[in-house]
Amino acid sequence: MGRPATPVDASARPRLRALAAYLRQLKDETHATYATLSERTGATNTPGYRGASTLSQAARGAHLPPLETVLAYARAAGDLDSRAVRQREATARKLWKAAAVERARPHLSGRGLRTRQVRTPASLGQALTRLRLRAGQPSYSAIERVTEAGGHRVSRSTAHLILGGDTLPSREQLAALLNAFDVPPVAAAEWQAVLDRIEHRLQPPMTAARGGYTCADDDPAVQEYLERRERDEEIKRRTGQIRPDETYEDYEERMRERAHRQAADDWLYKDYDDPEDEGAGCR
Numbered sequence: 001m002g003r004p005a006t007p008v009d010a011s012a013r014p015r016l017r018a019l020a021a022y023l024r025q026l027k028d029e030t031h032a033t034y035a036t037l038s039e040r041t042g043a044t045n046t047p048g049y050r051g052a053s054t055l056s057q058a059a060r061g062a063h064l065p066p067l068e069t070v071l072a073y074a075r076a077a078g079d080l081d082s083r084a085v086r087q088r089e090a091t092a093r094k095l096w097k098a099a100a101v102e103r104a105r106p107h108l109s110g111r112g113l114r115t116r117q118v119r120t121p122a123s124l125g126q127a128l129t130r131l132r133l134r135a136g137q138p139s140y141s142a143i144e145r146v147t148e149a150g151g152h153r154v155s156r157s158t159a160h161l162i163l164g165g166d167t168l169p170s171r172e173q174l175a176a177l178l179n180a181f182d183v184p185p186v187a188a189a190e191w192q193a194v195l196d197r198i199e200h201r202l203q204p205p206m207t208a209a210r211g212g213y214t215c216a217d218d219d220p221a222v223q224e225y226l227e228r229r230e231r232d233e234e235i236k237r238r239t240g241q242i243r244p245d246e247t248y249e250d251y252e253e254r255m256r257e258r259a260h261r262q263a264a265d266d267w268l269y270k271d272y273d274d275p276e277d278e279g280a281g282c283r
Contacts, residue, residue, distance in 0.1 A: 012061040020061030026077035040076035100136025125165030147176040
């Protein structure tokens with residue numbers, strides 16, 4: 001008689017417990033030991049192989065296991081008919097993602113940037129990081145594998161630079177990342193438009209010249225403007241006018257919105273008279 005299974009961790013979050021319960025259910029229905037399940041995942045030292053202790057830990061609910069381990073468990077625990085395997089994988093993937101989002105929720109507090117507020121590589125990286133969290137925070141290795149399987153590989157180092165805001169993705173890289181983060185096509189098209197807008201803003205302005213165009217950065221007036229803008233940003237950051245999580249462009253947008261609201265209030269009340277004065281003339 002085998003040793004009784006260790007109960008699901010009582011401190012586990014609800015969705016993590018649901019995932020662990022499903023994995024245990026698959027094992028119970030298969031009437032197999034973890035050693036048997038391990039053998040079904042493949043030969044030792046092959047990419048799909050998972051040891052018995054790894055599979056056992058996945059079903060404990062003490063922590064969220066990697067998605068690849070959960071899928072290997074689901075493939076091994078049950079009928080090997082392709083349709084049945086796909087159904088188990090789909091259920092396991094759904095439960096894993098719910099548990100992953102549950103784990104990431106503390107990092108998703110507050111409202112993310114709207115697409116119109118994303119204007120720089122840094123803010124795009126922040127937005128993509130949030131999308132990654134919503135997708136269950138897949139590892140950079142997983143991102144590399146998923147994007148490669150999707151037809152356009154984004155390496156771990158490249159994904160790290162893009163999400164860190166250190167480099168701007170190409171259209172193909174952005175599409176691959178959005179697909180890896182389960183972003184629907186309509187929303188993905190909006191993010192491609194954001195990328196186009198950022199690329200357009202980063203293009204150096206051009207001024208007309210005899211025989212063609214010259215870069216406006218060579219114009220002393222442009223240089224003076226850029227230097228003045230940098231000094232202004234530095235002053236506003238030191239005095240706390242620009243928030244730590246804001247870019248200079250975010251600050252400008254916030255100021256424009258404040259001015260717009262103030263103008264609307266001024267228009268609303270500029271012809272307002274004291275009600276008592278109005279009442280004095282009414283009999």
